[in-house]
Amino acid sequence: MDAFFGIIMFICLVPTIWITYALLYPRKWKEKKLIFGVTNRKEFEGPDVSDKIDAITDKNNKAAFRLNMVFTVISVLLLILGTLPMRTFIWVMFVFIAIFAISVPYVYGNKEMKALKKSLGIIAEKGISYTDLKTVGTVRALKPASVILPNIVGALTVIIALLSDLKVIKIADSPASGTFLATAVCGSIFLVGIMITVIGFVMDRIKSEVISTDSDINANYNRAKKKNMAKMFVLMMWANTIFVCALSLLEILSGSGIVMIAGIGLYMILVMGALAVFVHTDQRIEKIYHKDMTVIQDDDDLWIAGMFYYNPSDKRLNIEKRAGVGSTINMAHPAGKIIGFLGVLSIIFSLLVVIWTGMLEATPINLRISDGSVICHQLRDEYMIPVAEIESAEYIDDIHTLSMVRTNGVGMDTLLKGNFSVNGESCKVFLAPDKRVAIKIVTTSGRIYYISGATAAETDSVYDQLSASL
């Protein structure tokens, strides 16, 4: 299972860093609207200035390329070395670091370009903005009809999963039935689809750019860009709805986590493919319209490090990203400040979760009998089962003969912990699955536990002690 997790992380990370590289690092800067988030201007075309920009772009592009190569090689190594201890923790931390590090040369490039601009005496007129009356509210590409169908399919999948879990309908004799796992998976994916729909419409309604004094050019340019974006969103919605929901239903039918993870891997390939096509087309549009770009809106100083928009005079919350795909928020907007704060909190929370996962991977489980109770311990006492309350204890030679479906808790190659459905029964699980052996305990209150120690010897020892006292 962890090997599949590695494949998914690989599929997510490697295309992401190369797409980011293609977006942020301009190879032919003369054809681009922005150079490291700084507006490309006529003043940059002079031979001396041009040489300086060549040097800045070369240096930072090479740095980013080298970083990407290193990250790609490490990703391949992590994928090959599937048996690495704490690999989930290493993978997630690596993804965090890689995504952050790939923007570092961009930030340096932005700083150097702003310094060059200053040395040339270019002072942007502050507070200037342009609006084309003919494109206001008229350039839309995402049709509501195109997103209704994938969302209906998604909603139906959730309803089917729910009815299956409520045992109103019977799809197959699946051990997962009744655990609400399929409902949770389908429901989450359906909500992701709804989120994509909302983001799609927000992006479609974003301010049209003014690149020329000719309104027709502005309208065509914005229409081309929004059409490209709408296509990507529709493809993402279909990929999200049909593919993952269908595979989630397969998960109900087969009860196999591998099927679902393989599905997520394929889904990620599709999404990354859609993103790559979008970026390629977007860059082509920029290239085609570059010669028509006669209006320069120089708001470089409002972009911190060329990435974060901060403009207290702008009442808009949602702004087209300067670096990357999609939109960003105006950090000076009251709601923008709250969203920014929540964003930082979620990053901190994600890091804490990753650290917690790492601790779970690194800490061996412990099973012992102490003070008349069976104690399952890892970082803290997970379960304490008084021996007096144990009705029966059965030794399981090979837990892989059991049909186990996680309802909630931890499901790693080396650790299973939490609430599981085992052979259709709701149970508490505390196992080192790679050691194969376990003890099945049934209490007088009817609660069922599947537990083991960090080693087979530890499990055997506790079983012997239990057998003697029962």
Place this chain on the structure above:
Amino acid sequence: MIIRINELSDIPIYMQIRNQIVMGISSGELEGGEQLPTVRALAMEMGINTMTVSKAYQLLKTEGYIMTDRKNGARIRTSIQKQGSISESNKAELKRIVSEARLSGVSKAELIGLLEEFYGTES
């Protein structure tokens, strides 16, 4: 038609919108009967308060450049009343511009040339 807004200008934003729409009508960029964006859409696009756009439209309506109704929103008037005279405030503004030009050493011929250029292209 492109509207250029300077947030740091002494001229209020609603007046900048009003002035540029008037210039657009005069130059023919905005034709009679042409639909203007809704107050909300224009405010969202410009990143300004809806009240500012509303004030500009209200002024244009009072001055007879546009007409508004609930069904069709704001449109440029097909026939704008030609009074054949310059308002007192515009006369004062013109006097100020001519005075500043004279003090800056701009010749009368140069100024008339500019006037002819603007009037000619905007007629």
